Amino acid sequence: MAILTLTINGEQVSGKDDESLLSIAQQHGIKIPTLCHLEGLSDVGACRLCLVEVEGSPKLFPACTTKPKEGMVVSTDTERLRKYRRLIIEFLASEGNHQCSVCVVNGHCELQNQAYETGLTHVTVPYLYPKKTLDASHEHFIMDRNRCILCTRCVRVCHEVEGAHTWDLSGRGIACEIISDLNQPWGTSESCTSCGKCVLVCPTGAIIEKGEGVSEMEKKTDFLRYIVTARQKREWINVDSDEE
C-alpha cells in the first residue's frame, strides 16, 4: 500500500492506492452524488452518477471504481458533469415506471432526492412505460420491478453480507432485471432467509415491506456498517460514517 498525492477540484489531497477516488473525495469532504454505491458493499459502477473528469483523458470515470494515481488531476463538479448526471437521472426516470406521488417511499427515495439535487425538473425524452412485473409472493416483502433502477445493491448485500445470493440479474440492456433464485417467484425461493437486508438497502420503492402505504416507508441503511464492522473487526459498535 502506498500513499499518493493528487488534486481534486484544485485541492491537494492524499489517499491510499487501493482506495477509490470516491472514498478519497469523501474523506476530504468533497461530495460526489451516488446511487448504486453504499458504504459496506463492494462497488460496481452501475449507476454512473459519480462520474468525474480526469485531466488528460477525454473519457469520464466512475469515482467509485477508479483508483487514484500519483499527480492525478480530478474534477468532480463541472458543467459537463452536472449535465450528464441530470441526464442519467432523466433516463432512469424515463425507462422505469416511477410515479412518486403514489410511491411507498415518496419523500424518502434516493432517486427522487438525486432528481432534486441534479435539478431535474422535466423529462425531455419519451417515457418508455415498460411492462414490468410486480412480485408480491413473499410473505413479508414485495419486489416491484417498475421502480427498480438496477443499482444491484440488493444483489450485493444478499451475496456479500447475508451470504444467500438469492438475487441476481437476468437479461441484457433494456431487458435486464433483478430475479430471485432461478427466475422464480420470490415466495418460492429456497435460498432467501427473509432477513430483509435487500429491502433496507434498496434506494427506491422497488423492494418494500408489505402493508405499507404511500410515503410510509423509510429505508434505514445504518445497520449495514454496524454488521460489516462487527464482522470484520469483531466490534459491535455504531460507526459514524464520517470517521476514519
Add this chain to the structure above:
Amino acid sequence: MSKTITISPVTRIEGHAKITIHLDDRGNVIDARFHVNEFRGFEKFCEGRLMWEMGGITSRICGICPTSHLITSAKAGDDILAVAIPETAEKLRRLITLAQWIQSHALSFFHLSSPDFLLGFDSDPATRNIFGLVAKDKDFARRGIRLRKFGQEIIEVLGSRRIHTPWAVAGGVREPFDSAKRDHLLGWIPEAKETAQIALKTLRSIHEKFAADIPNFGNFRSMFVGLVAPDGALEYYDGALRVMDGSGNIIADKIDIHKYADYFGEASESWSYLKFPYYKPLGYQKGMYRVGPLARVNICDYIDTPLAEQERRVFKALAGDAGAVNNSFYYHFARLIELLFAVEKAEMLLNDPAMLGADIRARAMINRRMGIGASEAPRGTLFHKYEVDENGVLQKVNLIIATAQNNLAMNRTVHQLAIQYIDGNKITEGILNRIEAGIRCFDPCLSCSTHAMGQMPLHVQVIDVEGKVVSERIR
C-alpha cells in the same frame, strides 16, 4: 333546419364537460345532453398494483374530495384484511369525512354557486365568480373562504397535509390525535357554526328571490339513494343503503353495501365518458336515481344534531304532498343542512375522549379476495370494490363515483332547463348560465382537479344539419 347548441366548457364545476342542445327546424328543443369529455382510466391501470397503495392512488382521482376516496379505499382495505378497526381509528376517520363535507360543501355554495344567486344569473360573467362576490359582500365571501379553510385545517391536522393525505390505511389510520390538536380545532367551532347558519339564512332569501326560476331547476320525480345509520339517522361514513322513490316511499332498505351490485347497474353511452348507473329493478332510464345532499336529507329519518335537525324539518315541509323533495334546486338547501350538521357533529366527536386513544391500526394480511368500501362523499355514495389475489395484487377494480350516479338526473335537468328557456332564436348569456347553474345544483365533480372560476371561455355554436356554423357566441 335542425340546430345544435353547444355549451363548452361548462364552467364553475369540478372537471371538464360540455352541454349540447339539439333543436328541430322550428327551434324547439328535441334533446339536450350533458357530456363529460375527459377520460381517466383509473380502474384499468390500478390492475396489477397493490391493495395497500390504493388509498394513495385513488385519492389522486380528485383534488377536491381526495379524502372521500382515501376513506372509502381504506374501508375496502379493512374488508380485504377482514379486520374490525379500533374505535379510535373509526372516530378519527369519521372526523376527517366530516371535514371533507365541510370544505367541499362550503366550496360548492360560497365559491361556485352563490355568485349566480347574489350577483344574478344575468350579471356580467367576467365578475360572476368568487372575486365578484368579494367585491360585493366581502364579509360573506370571507366567511365562506374561512369555513372551507376550517374543513381543510381538520384534514391537515389529522393527515399532515390538506390535499392527498395518505393518512387512512387498510386497518385504521397512521397517526393518532392529541389534546392540543383537539383544542385547536375546537376553537374554530363557534365561527364555523355561525357561518353555516348565515349561509342558510342567505339561502332562504335566495329561495324568495328566485321563486320564479326554481320550479324549472330539475324538478322531476326520481329515486333517492344513500347510506343511513342503523337507527335511520343521517349517515356519512358507514351504514346500509336505502332507496326511496320520488313520492317518499322507502322501496328498499338496509341493503348491505356488499350487495350493491344486485341493485345497481351501470350503462354506457357513446357520447359521454361518464357512465350511467341505474337502479336495476326498474331498468336503465326508468331506474334513474339521485345521490348526494338532496337524497341523503330526503331518505334519513332524522339528523342527530339539534340545529341541523330543525332545518331538516323545514326542508321536509317543502315536499308537501309529494312525500319527497324532488326539485334539484334544493340540493343547495340540503347541502347547507349537511354543512351545519358536519360542524355540529365534528364538535361532538372532538369532545369524545375516545378520539385520543393510542390504538389506531389493525395489522393483518390478505384474508379475503374481495373487499368493498362505501361512504358518503360530499356528492353522494362512493363505492370502491377491489378483487385481489392471495398476495394483495389487484385483479379487478370497480369505482362507482357519486357524480356518475347523478348522471341520468343531470341530463334530465339540462333537458328540462333547455325546454323552459330556449326557443331557438334567442340565445342569451343569462339563459346559458341558467342551464349551467342547473348542473351546478348537483355540484358535479368530473375529474375533479380543475377549478374554473368563471374565467374560462364559453363557446356556443348553433350548427345546422350539414355541420355549418350558422351562429356563434364566444364569451
